[in-house]
Amino acid sequence: MDLGLTGKSVIVTGASQGLGKAIAIEFAREGAHVFISSRSEDKLQVAVQEIREMTGNKEVNYAVCDMRNENQIQSLVQKVVEKQHTVDILINNAGGPPAGQFMDMSDDDWYGAFEQNLLSVVRATRKVIPYMKKQERGRIVNITSSSIKQSIDQLILSNTMRPGVLGLTKSLATEFAADNILVNTVGPGKIATDRLMELNEKAAEKSGRSIDQINEESIAEIPLGRLGEPEEFAKAVVFLASSANTYITGQALIVDGASVKAL
Numbered sequence: 001m002d003l004g005l006t007g008k009s010v011i012v013t014g015a016s017q018g019l020g021k022a023i024a025i026e027f028a029r030e031g032a033h034v035f036i037s038s039r040s041e042d043k044l045q046v047a048v049q050e051i052r053e054m055t056g057n058k059e060v061n062y063a064v065c066d067m068r069n070e071n072q073i074q075s076l077v078q079k080v081v082e083k084q085h086t087v088d089i090l091i092n093n094a095g096g097p098p099a100g101q102f103m104d105m106s107d108d109d110w111y112g113a114f115e116q117n118l119l120s121v122v123r124a125t126r127k128v129i130p131y132m133k134k135q136e137r138g139r140i141v142n143i144t145s146s147s148i149k150q151s152i153d154q155l156i157l158s159n160t161m162r163p164g165v166l167g168l169t170k171s172l173a174t175e176f177a178a179d180n181i182l183v184n185t186v187g188p189g190k191i192a193t194d195r196l197m198e199l200n201e202k203a204a205e206k207s208g209r210s211i212d213q214i215n216e217e218s219i220a221e222i223p224l225g226r227l228g229e230p231e232e233f234a235k236a237v238v239f240l241a242s243s244a245n246t247y248i249t250g251q252a253l254i255v256d257g258a259s260v261k262a263l
């Protein structure tokens with residue numbers, strides 16, 4: 001299948017490691033011109049070098065951008081447009097919100113999660129839509145969580161913010177369908193990244209059990225019997241963002257090895 005990604009201008013936010021980086025690697029393999037961003041310049045420099053070497057694609061660049069900061073989002077999009085003339089594809093991603101239950105969270109925690117995981121999607125989307133409308137073509141994929149289908153214990157902030165992104169995704173898909181801008185969300189189940197390890201370490205600390213026990217229990221809940229690999233997740237995202245996807249929009253895809261039981 002031809003994904004039609006050669007030379008396409010792509011932004012992947014929150015991409016110095018983990019799922020964002022895996023997505024950027026797949027786009028680079030397909031010959032797209034990719035900008036990655038995150039808060040840490042050091043990590044971004046290393047990631048860009050690695051992606052260029054792995055894929056042989058030199059059109060991989062970075063810009064520092066904290067997704068909680070509107071000005072930085074604005075200058076990220078400006079930089080991309082200066083170098084690549086437009087934005088064909090936006091992948092909205094950032095770090096996950098802190099773990100915890102309802103009574104653990106202060107107003108600051110709630111505002112922080114809102115800014116990082118919901119308002120960031122609004123702000124970045126608002127900046128790229130004019131370019132996509134002008135060229136009558138665009139793809140946006142919002143990275144969320146399996147919590148858009150089934151709430152996750154100890155993740156009250158994710159359980160609240162992610163469904164907001166699903167609602168936003170559906171509305172954007174309808175509003176911009178006439179401009180041929182397709183908008184979807186992909187929710188990871190348990191994919192082997194630092195974030196998952198951090199959550200498991202926190203669960204071990206809280207329950208007084210060993211990290212190995214927590215990891216084993218976590219895997220036992222997955223019908224496919226293993227964690228997902230970042231590239232398995234990335235391939236689904238890249239397909240939805242590609243020119244090969246012409247009719248899937250407003251949808252939520254969960255990549256979870258059949259863990260979520262909700263329909």
Ligand SMILES: NC(=O)c1ccc[n+]([C@@H]2O[C@H](COP(=O)([O-])OP(=O)(O)OC[C@H]3O[C@@H](n4cnc5c(N)ncnc54)[C@H](OP(=O)(O)O)[C@@H]3O)[C@@H](O)[C@H]2O)c1
Binds near residue numbers: 013143
């Ligand atoms: N892995 C899973 O199984 C899983 C499951 C459910 C949901 N998710 C969600 O999927 C997303 C990606 O997960 P992951 O596993 O790849 O996480 P990760 O390994 O923690 O990576 C997060 C990435 O986001 C960047 N980042 C963090 N906060 C940011 C901010 N405010 N602005 C810009 N960039 C930021 C980090 O780089 P810097 O430190 O350089 O900023 C890093 O590159 C997260 O939202 C996570 O909650 C993951």
